[in-house]
Amino acid sequence: MNFSTMSASVYVQDNYKVSSSLSLNLGLRWEMNSPLREEHNYVNSFDRTTGAPIVAATAGQKDYVYGYDYGAIAPRLGFAWQPFADGKTVLRGGFGTFFNRIPVGSQGFLIWGQYPFTTVTTYTSSRTQPVTLANAFPTSNAVAGVAVSGVDADYKNPRTYQWSLGIQRQLPWGVTADVAYVGSIARNQLISTNINQASP
DSSP: OOEEOOEEEEEEEEEEEOSSSEEEEEEEEEEEEOOOEETTOOBEEEOTTTOOEEETTSTTOOSSSSOOOTTOEEEEEEEEEOOSTTSOEEEEEEEEEEEOOOOTTOGGGOOBSOTTTOOEEEEOOOSSSOOOSTTSSOSTTEEEEOOOOOOOTTOOOOEEEEEEEEEEEEOGGGOEEEEEEEEEEEESOOOOOOTTSOOO
16 A cells, blocks of 8 residues: 655744843744545545445545645744843743644554455354364355444544743852743544444
8 A cells, every 4th residue: 555645834933022021932833734645545434424434536535535634723932031130030931732643554543444445254163163274264154244444524633732831040159940830731632432332
């Protein structure tokens, strides 16, 4: 299989000195990670409403099975402020949004090589119908099954929001004290859900 994706991004940044004690770092990034494609269209999903398979480039389907995420806008903001005239204290902080893409081959993102391209057949050996090397794939006790994975047609790329706030103070004897808080939260992370599993 020959998979491909495309990434494009634009980033602008500016450093702005508001005053002798306050500086701002401003940035804005737009990023686009294309859906997964395969040279022979061996990419598939399924319709959760009807259960019907969705195969790339067939029955009016485009050559991908989930859409583009054009809304990946990532602002960046940073500041440094000296609240006192002695210049020995500095407050620093920042915020940023960061996007990720799904790596090809991710175990939780298997949308290729499934039904209708492949089916799963189970063979059970018993005394009356043994599975042997001479007859490794007996048709008499073969059970064919279909298990498919899919992806939300409105899939959005994973994103992380990160922020920090810190204070730095110059002390006597060449000592500097620095205290900071750093936080992050993730959204749209990749998860797998078994839709056939009964609710607890």
